[in-house]
Amino acid sequence: MNGSTIKAIRIKNRLSQRQLAAQLGITPSYLCQIERNKKSISDTIRIKLAQLFEVNDELIEAIRRSKLAL
Numbered sequence: 001m002n003g004s005t006i007k008a009i010r011i012k013n014r015l016s017q018r019q020l021a022a023q024l025g026i027t028p029s030y031l032c033q034i035e036r037n038k039k040s041i042s043d044t045i046r047i048k049l050a051q052l053f054e055v056n057d058e059l060i061e062a063i064r065r066s067k068l069a070l
Contacts, residue, residue: 001046001055003037009053010035024048 010020021031024045033039049055
């Protein structure tokens with residue numbers, strides 16, 4: 001999972017960075033850095049995303065493959 005995947009999840013769920021950051025318990029600026037691949041994604045954030053949006057490795061792999069096809 002990378003920043004682009006998190007951004008795609010956020011946009012799909014029609015959330016602002018501020019809204020998603022609040023749900024994840026992080027600051028909007030930190031989320032912005034994650035989405036721009038400037039900061040790495042901690043396991044804690046990965047777990048919270050999985051719990052909130054039912055994200056699993058298969059979904060992440062499908063997103064990655066679709067981006068490669070573009």
